[in-house]
Amino acid sequence: xxxxxxxxxxxxxxxxxxxxxxxxxxxxxxxxxxxxxxxxxxxxxxxxxxxxxxxxxxxxxxxxxxxxxxxxxxxxxxxxxxxxxxxxxxxxxxxxxxxxxxxxxxxxxxxxxxxxxxxxxxxxxxxxxxxxxxxxxxxxxxxxxxxxxxxxxxxxxxxxxxxxxxxxxxxxxxxxxxxxxxxxxxxxxxxxxxxxxxxxxxxxxxxxxxxxxxxxxxxxxxxxxxxxxxxxxxxxxxxxxxxxxxxxxxxxxxxxxxxxxxxxxxxxxxxxxxxxxxxxxxxxxxxxxxxxxxxxxxxxxxxxxxxxxxxxxxxxxxxxxxxxxxxxxxxxxxxxxxxxxxxxxxxxxxxxxxxxxxxxxxxxxxxxxxxxxxxxxxxxxxxxxxxxxxxxxxxxxxxxxxxxxxxxxxxxxxx
Amino acid sequence: xxxxxxxxxxxxxxxxxxxxxxxxxxxxxxxxxxxxxxxxxxxxxxxxxxxxxxxxxxxxxxxxxxxxxxxxxxxxxxxxxxxxxxxxxxxxxxxxxxxxxxxxxxxxxxxxxxxxxxxxxxxxxxxxxxxxxxxxxxxxxxxxxxxxxxxxxxxxxxxxxxxxxxxxxxxxxxxxxxxxxxxxxxxxxxxxxxxxxxxxxxxxxxxxxxxxxxxxxxxxxxxxxxxxxxxxxxxxxxxxxxxxxxxxxxxxxxxxxxxxxxxxxxxxxxxxxxxxxxxxxxxxxxxxxxxxxxxxxxxxxxxxxxxxxxxxxxxxxxxxxxxxxxxxxxxxxxxxxxxxxxxxxxxxxxxxxxxxxxxxxxxxxxxxxxxxxxxxxxxxxxxxxxxxxxxxxxxxxxxxxxxxxxxxxxxxxxx
Numbered sequence: 001x002x003x004x005x006x007x008x009x010x011x012x013x014x015x016x017x018x019x020x021x022x023x024x025x026x027x028x029x030x031x032x033x034x035x036x037x038x039x040x041x042x043x044x045x046x047x048x049x050x051x052x053x054x055x056x057x058x059x060x061x062x063x064x065x066x067x068x069x070x071x072x073x074x075x076x077x078x079x080x081x082x083x084x085x086x087x088x089x090x091x092x093x094x095x096x097x098x099x100x101x102x103x104x105x106x107x108x109x110x111x112x113x114x115x116x117x118x119x120x121x122x123x124x125x126x127x128x129x130x131x132x133x134x135x136x137x138x139x140x141x142x143x144x145x146x147x148x149x150x151x152x153x154x155x156x157x158x159x160x161x162x163x164x165x166x167x168x169x170x171x172x173x174x175x176x177x178x179x180x181x182x183x184x185x186x187x188x189x190x191x192x193x194x195x196x197x198x199x200x201x202x203x204x205x206x207x208x209x210x211x212x213x214x215x216x217x218x219x220x221x222x223x224x225x226x227x228x229x230x231x232x233x234x235x236x237x238x239x240x241x242x243x244x245x246x247x248x249x250x251x252x253x254x255x256x257x258x259x260x261x262x263x264x265x266x267x268x269x270x271x272x273x274x275x276x277x278x279x280x281x282x283x284x285x286x287x288x289x290x291x292x293x294x295x296x297x298x299x300x301x302x303x304x305x306x307x308x309x310x311x312x313x314x315x316x317x318x319x320x321x322x323x324x325x326x327x328x329x330x331x332x333x334x335x336x337x338x339x340x341x342x343x344x345x346x347x348x349x350x351x352x353x354x355x356x357x358x359x360x361x362x363x364x365x366x367x368x369x370x371x372x373x374x375x376x377x378x379x380x381x382x383x384x385x386x387x388x389x390x391x392x393x394x395x396x397x398x399x400x401x402x403x404x405x406x407x408x409x410x411x412x413x414x415x
Numbered sequence: 416x417x418x419x420x421x422x423x424x425x426x427x428x429x430x431x432x433x434x435x436x437x438x439x440x441x442x443x444x445x446x447x448x449x450x451x452x453x454x455x456x457x458x459x460x461x462x463x464x465x466x467x468x469x470x471x472x473x474x475x476x477x478x479x480x481x482x483x484x485x486x487x488x489x490x491x492x493x494x495x496x497x498x499x500x501x502x503x504x505x506x507x508x509x510x511x512x513x514x515x516x517x518x519x520x521x522x523x524x525x526x527x528x529x530x531x532x533x534x535x536x537x538x539x540x541x542x543x544x545x546x547x548x549x550x551x552x553x554x555x556x557x558x559x560x561x562x563x564x565x566x567x568x569x570x571x572x573x574x575x576x577x578x579x580x581x582x583x584x585x586x587x588x589x590x591x592x593x594x595x596x597x598x599x600x601x602x603x604x605x606x607x608x609x610x611x612x613x614x615x616x617x618x619x620x621x622x623x624x625x626x627x628x629x630x631x632x633x634x635x636x637x638x639x640x641x642x643x644x645x646x647x648x649x650x651x652x653x654x655x656x657x658x659x660x661x662x663x664x665x666x667x668x669x670x671x672x673x674x675x676x677x678x679x680x681x682x683x684x685x686x687x688x689x690x691x692x693x694x695x696x697x698x699x700x701x702x703x704x705x706x707x708x709x710x711x712x713x714x715x716x717x718x719x720x721x722x723x724x725x726x727x728x729x730x731x732x733x734x735x736x737x738x739x740x741x742x743x744x745x746x747x748x749x750x751x752x753x754x755x756x757x758x759x760x761x762x763x764x765x766x767x768x769x770x771x772x773x774x775x776x777x778x779x780x781x782x783x784x785x786x787x788x789x790x791x792x793x794x795x796x797x798x799x800x801x802x803x804x805x806x807x808x809x810x811x812x813x814x815x816x817x818x819x820x821x822x823x824x825x826x827x828x829x830x
Contacts, residue, residue: 218633219633364823366823366828
């Protein structure tokens with residue numbers, strides 16, 4: 001607790017100075033971080049090996065170990081990512097609007113850093129560097145709490161970043177890492193109102209739920225994506241197939257991958273055999289409704305639970321629906337408000353879908369896989385918000401800021 | 416619990432339809448509410464009398480009873496407030512930006528309603544109508560949970576609003592009121608993730624703290640204002656006096672009133688006797704630091720606690736500081752991030768104050784009393800946010816919305 005409180009105090013102290021840094025100072029520090037990462041590759045890999053050895057000994061899954069693994073290419077990518085952040089425009093100081101009131105007060109709204117950002121994440125060491133770089137660029141101090149399985153890797157990365165920042169005279173405490181791996185430390189962090197301005201959990205549904213339920217600090221929920229593609233009766237079926245295969249198979253383990261396919265009943269007899277074949281060729285297990293199984297006979301039966309599930313795997317639920325209304329109702333009931341797509345030629349159906357589906361990103365005739373800060377042109381991403389407050393959808397640098405009103409008077413008093 | 420869950424389900428159902436209503440439909444409903452309020456004044460006043468009788472029997476304070484009291488003028492004001500909301504531009508549907516990506520995807524960001532908004536408040540019946548009108552205009556369903564002392568007044572108001580909405584075919588559940596007055600009902604509401612998109616507490620520090628600590632639904636903190644005015648050595652002292660008297664005395668019980676005065680030590684010998692006299696003439700009790708008491712001999716000694724206190728009364732803490740640095744440090748330590756003002760002629764000091772003071776509203780040469788949705792030109796106000804996520808400072812209709820990305824493709828898939 002003392003450790004976390006101390007970190008938070010230092011971060012808060014640092015955040016005041018960070019908010020005043022020039023863009024040049026922040027960029028110099030970011031470039032120094034990139035340089036140190038490249039120059040100290042050996043050190044990082046050695047520490048990562050310790051984590052990997054533990055993980056293998058502990059029998060963790062190949063997918064887990066894959067996410068935990070660093071190699072030269074991944075470290076170079078991390079460094080390159082930091083350089084990209086240095087190139088992005090500084091969000092701090094942007095004036096969002098300025099008005100002159102009838103009484104002569106000039107009221108401006110200015111973008112300023114959030115202050116202190118907490119990130120709770122799992123065992124992907126690249127998040128450590130990503131998150132620190134984005135927070136620094138937006139003028140925030142950051143407190144990192146990564147998964148214990150990546151402890152040695154994270155410590156090596158944070159130590160290097162601290163050295164880089166020190167050499168550029170960035171205030172101590174700008175990047176902090178919680179070194180106690182107990183749950184108590186994380187729980188304590190979640191209740192540090194007054195020190196922490198926001199907490200962003202990055203990881204699976206379980207982690208996010210824990211943070212939402214235990215945190216008194218404001219939280220931005222990220223990531224859970226139970227995404228749908230709905231194929232209308234008038235769809236271009238070749239386009240539909242292309243989009244479905246991309247949305248399901250290009251990278252099935254990410255939040256913007258499709259989890260359920262909805263098909264209009266009129267085209268089910270034609271389209272389901274076609275898409276069933278294509279999906280199987282791509283190694284996808286199909287779990288279908290009764291009608292689906294009529295046209296894709298070897299599909300497993302879909303359960304109610306399947307429609308709620310973010311498989312993050314080559315598994316797809318398929319359901320035949322009566323019409324657009326039923327498709328929207330299905331998405332409203334089972335969806336997580338992440339990314340939803342319709343494939344249609346019909347203008348009015350497209351319009352209804354975009355207006356009535358309540359999600360961070362609603363697509364017409366495109367793959368759900370585009371919901372991503374880079375694909376949206378933000379140049380970076382700290383996560384994808386599936387809640388409605390503050391930020392919704394991909395979050396870039398702007399979403400790591402807040403605003404303040406600055407009011408210039410000449411002695412005005414209220415009447 | 417069943418009652419609250421049912422309300423929430425109805426509200427969620429209603430919110431889908433509310434999001435699709437045209438501006439005209441919403442405005443017609445608002446005007447009908449205003450009309451019903453005026454036509455049913457007697458009924459409202461009769462119910463309010465019941466609450467007032469209970470409150471007097473229960474020995475509640477005159478200030479409390481004042482806030483609880485309705486009369487003809489107040490009901491007319493409420494109705495007029497609703498008509499004003501009808502006149503405001505509809506925030507829903509505004510396109511905040513639209514870009515065409517290199518791959519041909521057209522990505523737009525559109526303003527949409529939040530969905531279901533919960534308001535937990537104390538015993539001011541006007542909040543019932545205010546909040547409902549603002550939520551409706553922004554396309555949200557609202558669940559109201561007012562103080563039990565205003566139960567009969569609130570029930571009368573909500574019943575009238577429901578009738579007005581029904582006559583305009585607004586979906587049932589658009590305005591809901593929790594009729595169980597137990598704390599359990601409020602606590603249950605605070606954990607209704609999946610139904611409630613945001614919870615806004617309106618009231619004193621105790622209420623807000625309870626909601627922040629117990630809620631798993633995202634909360635927007637409002638209202639606590641420990642506001643400062645700092646008088647620099649070079650200030651126009653007449654202007655400073657005018658601002659101080661206004662910020663402290665014009666309406667001491669509100670969150671944007673000044674609670675602590677900071678004075679540069681160089682002008683203390685001249686300014687403190689002057690301002691001490693003016694404050695006393697306005698009935699203000701002064702609690703000063705040691706130096707202050709040298710120049711205002713009958714001031715009480717200020718305690719550490721006083722500097723943290725939002726008096727909401729004709730009480731003022733006064734402290735002499737060495738310089739701008741010490742003033743900013745004081746505000747950083749004791750302030751609540753609401754509204755802070757400097758009185759100065761110096762350009763560079765003004766600039767430093769606006770940049771280094773971390774608050775929702777930072778003033779140069781004006782009274783803190785202007786932090787208000789109406790004074791800022793928003794035409795309405797649902798509260799003043801003192802947190803940094805989603806909204807900071809006065810919140811109008813825009814702050815009751817979120818956005819979604821709408822993406823128009825021609826078959827794009829991710830490479």
